[in-house]
Amino acid sequence: MYYIGIDVGGTNLVAGLVNEKGHILDKVNHPVDKTMTAVEFCEELARMSRKLCEMGAMDYSQIQAVGVGLPGLVDNKNGLFVQNPNMPFSDRNVPLREIFQKHWDIPVFLSNDANCAAVGEYWAGAAKGCDPAVVVTLGTGIGGGLVANGKLFTGYANSGMEVGHMVIKPNGILCGCGNRGCWETYGSATALIRLTQAEMEYTKDSVMWELCEGDRFKVQGRTAFQGARLGDPAAKRVLNTYLHGLSIGIINLINILQPEIICLGGGISNAEDDLLLDPLRQLVDEGTFDKSNPTRLEKASLGNDAGVVGAALLCHMM
């Protein structure tokens, strides 16, 4: 049997033909243009899925299910793309499954992108064989997904595991969600960039100014890691502060869930171990309640493919 998984981003749609091992056999892309309506979007997903089938010379009956990973709130029970902050259309409760099935009558499963990444890593990546498994994606915000007892945990109405919005500091930094002190305002790539810029304003002789050609708007998530590699004290201070904030959320997840593994994904996770994972493991070890049964902390291994693989295999996880 084969599956089709679609990873929906704000600028690009990626669909993949996936086998039961979680290997991607073929892929197609389609850009999201600014005039795309909600209906056109759903129809494009169906068109891409059929195209994959044709490219692989498959009979439609060889595909068990289609899964879609969406950047926003999702209602899988009713097949709705509830709300999104990043798509060109702002319609609420888009009947994605219904529109898709008008073009291809096949089981369609919906979830959010962070949950799909968790399923992908659990099925074919760094979390394979681990249960419970948590995957945390460090990007613009912080996304999270949990697999427990072989199933995706999403709460009673699909909004579970919004780990980025766990509050780690009372009266802390204002978050996009309206609360203060959310984990993602301390542990996301956006947070790291903000910390880096603030430290640079304070330390005019930091090598990080050279790394971004004197332009603070060119600061990236990797700037502080590059600076620390060059021995820059300001960059090391930035990473200390950042890793401390990042560790608090991880410690909370471990103390509440005791997962067998937590995988870190997203661009930040590409940093070298001695600057990211090693110091983070030390902070987490110190702060975890049950020190005799540690949770493994690892990098996610599928990169951008995790979303496609996880979406494809959603049918086994819900």
Ligand SMILES: [Zn+2]
């Ligand atoms: Zn928040």
